[in-house]
Amino acid sequence: DTGVSQDPRHKITKRGQNVTFRCDPISEHNRLYWYRQTLGQGPEFLTYFQNEAQLEKSRLLSDRFSAERPKGSFSTLEIQRTEQGDSAMYLCASRSTGEGTEAFFGQGTRLTVV
Amino acid sequence: AQSVTQLDSQVPVFEEAPVELRCNYSSSVSVYLFWYVQYPNQGLQLLLKYLSGSTLVKGINGFEAEFNKSQTSFHLRKPSVHISDTAEYFCAVSRSDKLIFGTGTRLQVFP
Numbered sequence: 194d195t196g197v198s199q200d201p202r203h204k205i206t207k208r209g210q211n212v213t214f215r216c217d218p219i220s221e222h223n224r225l226y227w228y229r230q231t232l233g234q235g236p237e238f239l240t241y242f243q244n245e246a247q248l249e250k251s252r253l254l255s256d257r258f259s260a261e262r263p264k265g266s267f268s269t270l271e272i273q274r275t276e277q278g279d280s281a282m283y284l285c286a287s288r289s290t291g292e293g294t295e296a297f298f299g300q301g302t303r304l305t306v307v
Numbered sequence: 308a309q310s311v312t313q314l315d316s317q318v319p320v321f322e323e324a325p326v327e328l329r330c331n332y333s334s335s336v337s338v339y340l341f342w343y344v345q346y347p348n349q350g351l352q353l354l355l356k357y358l359s360g361s362t363l364v365k366g367i368n369g370f371e372a373e374f375n376k377s378q379t380s381f382h383l384r385k386p387s388v389h390i391s392d393t394a395e396y397f398c399a400v401s402r403s404d405k406l407i408f409g410t411g412t413r414l415q416v417f418p
Contacts, residue, residue, distance in 0.1 A: 247396030
């Protein structure tokens with residue numbers, strides 16, 4: 194397994210456009226997380242899945258954001274009507290169920306909204 | 308609620324010198340604590356974690372951290388840093404199956 198992969202690595206979009214990011218977790222991991230990281234800050238939790246079920250969404254996740262994990266494998270994060278404030282690094286992580294198990298992170302998708 | 312405070316936003320140090328990156332957490336219950344490292348334009352990599360047991364935790368790349376319950380701290384240390392240790396370091400606490408991160412400490416190692 195090559196770890197958690199995210200696509201694309203970089204995305205530049207015009208304000209108002211929709212964007213979609215993909216995350217492929219480590220295959221045996223049933224937990225998948227999305228985080229957002231802005232410059233000079235630590236990652237902030239957005240949402241997470243156990244298999245295909247979305248178990249929690251942060252208040253940071255406005256109505257313009259939607260995440261799916263339809264078959265319990267890869268996940269997509271869509272941002273509709275992007276705003277300049279959406280510019281950030283979007284990180285995906287996966288882990289096995291269990292207290293304290295390590296979360297493995299992808300390299301992230303850097304979104305720039307112009 | 309649990310939160311994490313990293314007291315230093317930047318730590319400059321010369322190569323081969325020791326370093327300590329400070330982390331304090333707030334929690335009313337038992338915690339799991341983590342240190343992650345992030346190299347430029349990369350994701351996060353786990354350095355070490357504390358779940359229970361010995362309060363001195365050893366991690367990768369020669370790093371170690373000490374869990375101090377009375378001071379609610381989990382400081383990261385390395386006795387001798389290398390240029391390649393230049394990176395951003397994040398302390399995190401596990402809460403309700405997700406990680407809550409501090410704002411990070413930029414470690415800059417100079418030759």
